[in-house]
Amino acid sequence: MSIKDMLSIAAMNLRRRKLRTFLTVLGMAIGTASIVVMVSLGIGMQEVTKEIFEGYGSLTLINVYNYSYQDPSQTSNSMVWSSGSEVTLDAKKVDEFKRIPGVQAVMPLVQVYGYLKSGQYVSGIQIMGVDAASAEQFGFVLDQGRLPNTSTGSNYELTLGNYVLYNFYNPKTYRQAVDNEGNPRVSLDKSRFQLTFDHRNIYEYEDYGGESTPKGKMYKVNVVGALSQEGGMNAYYTLMDINALNRLYRENKDNMYGLETGKYQEVWVKCESTDDVVAVQEKINSMGYAAYSVQEGLQTQQEMQRQTQMLLGAIGGVALLVAAIGIMNTMMMSIYERTKEIGIIKVLGCRMGNIAGLFLTESAFIGLIGGAVGLGVSYALSYVLNTQIMETAGIRSIIPLYLSLGAVVFSMGVALISGMYPAFRAMRLSALTAIRAE
Amino acid sequence: MEQAYEIAGAAASTTKKEIIIDIRDLKKTYRVGSVNVHALSGINFSLNRGEICCVVGRSGSGKSTLLNLMAGLEGPTSGEIVIARQHVEKMNQSELILFRQQHVGFIFQSFNLMPYYTALENVAFPLVFRGMSKRKRMKLAREMLCSVGLETHLKHKPTQMSGGQQQRVGIARALVTNPEIVFADEPTGNLDSKTSDEVMNLICDIARTQNKTLVMVTHDPNMAAFTDKAVHLLDGQVVKIDENTREI
Numbered sequence: 078m079s080i081k082d083m084l085s086i087a088a089m090n091l092r093r094r095k096l097r098t099f100l101t102v103l104g105m106a107i108g109t110a111s112i113v114v115m116v117s118l119g120i121g122m123q124e125v126t127k128e129i130f131e132g133y134g135s136l137t138l139i140n141v142y143n144y145s146y147q148d149p150s151q152t153s154n155s156m157v158w159s160s161g162s163e164v165t166l167d168a169k170k171v172d173e174f175k176r177i178p179g180v181q182a183v184m185p186l187v188q189v190y191g192y193l194k195s196g197q198y199v200s201g202i203q204i205m206g207v208d209a210a211s212a213e214q215f216g217f218v219l220d221q222g223r224l225p226n227t228s229t230g231s232n233y234e235l236t237l238g239n240y241v242l243y244n245f246y247n248p249k250t251y252r253q254a255v256d257n258e259g260n261p262r263v264s265l266d267k268s269r270f271q272l273t274f275d276h277r278n279i280y281e282y283e284d285y286g287g288e289s290t291p292k293g294k295m296y297k298v299n300v301v302g303a304l305s306q307e308g309g310m311n312a313y314y315t316l317m318d319i320n321a322l323n324r325l326y327r328e329n330k331d332n333m334y335g336l337e338t339g340k341y342q343e344v345w346v347k348c349e350s351t352d353d354v355v356a357v358q359e360k361i362n363s364m365g366y367a368a369y370s371v372q373e374g375l376q377t378q379q380e381m382q383r384q385t386q387m388l389l390g391a392i393g394g395v396a397l398l399v400a401a402i403g404i405m406n407t408m409m410m411s412i413y414e415r416t417k418e419i420g421i422i423k424v425l426g427c428r429m430g431n432i433a434g435l436f437l438t439e440s441a442f443i444g445l446i447g448g449a450v451g452l453g454v455s456y457a458l459s460y461v462l463n464t465q466i467m468e469t470a471g472i473r474s475i476i477p478l479y480l481s482l483g484a485v486v487f488s489m490g491v492a493l494i495s496g497m498y499p500a501f502r503a504m505r506l507s508a509l510t511a512i513r514a515e
Numbered sequence: 516m517e518q519a520y521e522i523a524g525a526a527a528s529t530t531k532k533e534i535i536i537d538i539r540d541l542k543k544t545y546r547v548g549s550v551n552v553h554a555l556s557g558i559n560f561s562l563n564r565g566e567i568c569c570v571v572g573r574s575g576s577g578k579s580t581l582l583n584l585m586a587g588l589e590g591p592t593s594g595e596i597v598i599a600r601q602h603v604e605k606m607n608q609s610e611l612i613l614f615r616q617q618h619v620g621f622i623f624q625s626f627n628l629m630p631y632y633t634a635l636e637n638v639a640f641p642l643v644f645r646g647m648s649k650r651k652r653m654k655l656a657r658e659m660l661c662s663v664g665l666e667t668h669l670k671h672k673p674t675q676m677s678g679g680q681q682q683r684v685g686i687a688r689a690l691v692t693n694p695e696i697v698f699a700d701e702p703t704g705n706l707d708s709k710t711s712d713e714v715m716n717l718i719c720d721i722a723r724t725q726n727k728t729l730v731m732v733t734h735d736p737n738m739a740a741f742t743d744k745a746v747h748l749l750d751g752q753v754v755k756i757d758e759n760t761r762e763i
Contacts, residue, residue, distance in 0.1 A: 426616035
């Protein structure tokens with residue numbers, strides 16, 4: 078018996094009983110739709126979480142800090158874990174990090190607080206000294222201009238953080254430097270900038286009468302660009318070449334805290350893909366550093382959400398289970414109804430396998446059509462949910478391609494399994510009793 | 516005229532005396548509650564290739580059981596059934612189906628046509644299970660329907676046809692696979708006497724021209740007039756075997 082004949086006979090048998098086929102397919106469609114929509118909500122939830130975490134910074138980034146981290150599980154004394162001690166991050170360590178498999182780029186950095194002055198206005202800035210050569214790979218998104226170049230001499234280049242231009246104010250009146258329409262009065266191309274680390278250059282305090290030190294210098298700086306807020310957390314910092322910052326440090330030791338020549342406060346490690354992050358992070362932790370990544374947080378969060386997803390899937394699965402029982406019932410009814418017919422085709426020389434095959438094909442058809450219709454319903458429901466109901470609720474329904482394909486294959490599989498027992502019964506039917514049946 | 520037929524028949528049977536059906540001490544016992552009912556108690560007979568035979572008996576004589584056993588629809592309690600040199604009683608379900616595919620055609624009392632198929636599709640149906648292409652099986656089915664005189668009813672559904680026409684479709688369906696043996700279970704049981712005669716003539720003519728062996732079960736002793744041989748059954752035993760019973 079050819080496959081084409083089997084398909085056409087099965088299709089014809091389904092057409093003969095239109096209403097019952099329709100109802101069974103309907104059940105299957107509802108089952109498939111419920112499971113797809115539930116799973117799509119779960120996927121949407123994960124996706125939203127991922128986006129939130131991506132807002133915190135790049136998912137392939139690991140931040141390594143200059144204090145040690147001891148895993149509480151690796152020590153017998155539970156008191157020990159809280160004692161973080163300082164460890165050194167220097168050029169040698171940076172090289173070591175670079176050699177860890179899965180690492181794409183490593184960038185050391187230091188942070189320091191300074192004041193940027195432009196005319197009568199001033200703004201406090203968080204300066205991040207970065208390795209200008211590799212900074213480009215670490216997800217700084219520019220709004221205008223460019224990133225600072227590697228320092229060559231005494232000209233200092235800054236790329237401002239996203240909010241800096243809006244933060245300028247007059248230190249005497251505390252009036253913000255924005256015009257009536259809210260646009261900043263300080264702009265990159267028209268204003269000139271000076272940088273200092275000594276607050277006494279900005280605020281005129283009464284002298285407390287303590288020992289007085291010479292005031293810190295004012296430095297002329299070139300502001301070469303500004304970051305865009307798309308860069309997430311990175312957008313808060315003003316960037317400067319780490320060597321330039323170190324040079325400034327040597328001249329301003331009294332006003333800059335937390336810096337030490339040749340040592341870094343933090344090292345950023347960029348991995349080749351999100352899959353590498355956890356392994357690289359564990360490796361760095363085992364070297365005695367405190368390493369954090371957004372990816373780790375995301376994975377913990379998604380781990381927790383997976384349980385919710387399973388629950389959603391199980392709720393959807395109940396509907397599919399009911400539909401599967403429906404298919405089995407339909408096929409059993411069909412066998413009782415067609416007992417005589419089965420007997421006749423057995424006498425006419427239909428092989429046992431072909432009889433089972435016919436019934437399985439019918440089941441598979443129901444599963445396939447039900448799955449396809451259910452998928453259509455799912456897309457419609459998903460659209461309605463996303464556009465009408467949950468637009469603002471922070472939940473989304475996402476149906477990726479693998480889910481839609483998987484759903485159809487799955488519903489066909491479920492239908493085939495439901496059809497197995499009826500098909501077996503049909504196959505085992507005695508031809509003689511079948512013919513005698515009315 | 517009659518004599519000439521008989522001589523011709525005798526000559527035919529002497530030239531090819533190949534035994535195609537051989538039944539030896541066939542017994543079938545049904546257990547109804549705690550009582551054993553002997554449907555067949557020791558049947559012996561044989562048929563040559565090309566012979567047309569009717570098994571005659573009253574209701575309950577065991578004739579239908581005999582046919583079912585020969586077609587392998589149920590198994591005997593004891594005894595041997597050798598058809599086309601194969602022991603039917605030793606076959607399993609799958610082998611029986613294969614055996615029926617290759618050697619046997621079946622004509623039913625109640626026609627048993629597929630109600631949702633046209634006459635043509637009904638006749639082509641057994642060929643589907645042999646994996647024949649649609650074009651080829653439709654061609655064969657059309658030829659077969661023409662030879663039973665239904666060339667005008669190819670596209671008719673069974674419900675649009677008379678009992679006689681339906682049984683012709685049944686005959687065409689039994690013969691379309693070109694079987695060596697055709698079993699017919701009361702083929703005229705649901706037909707009036709005039710149609711019965713037509714159908715009987717048709718079956719026997721086709722069987723003769725195509726040299727098929729035909730075994731027919733009937734309760735009507737008059738049917739023996741159409742056949743070469745009549746096996747009379749009573750209470751599960753052969754009471755009489757008439758040779759050369761043909762009158763028409």
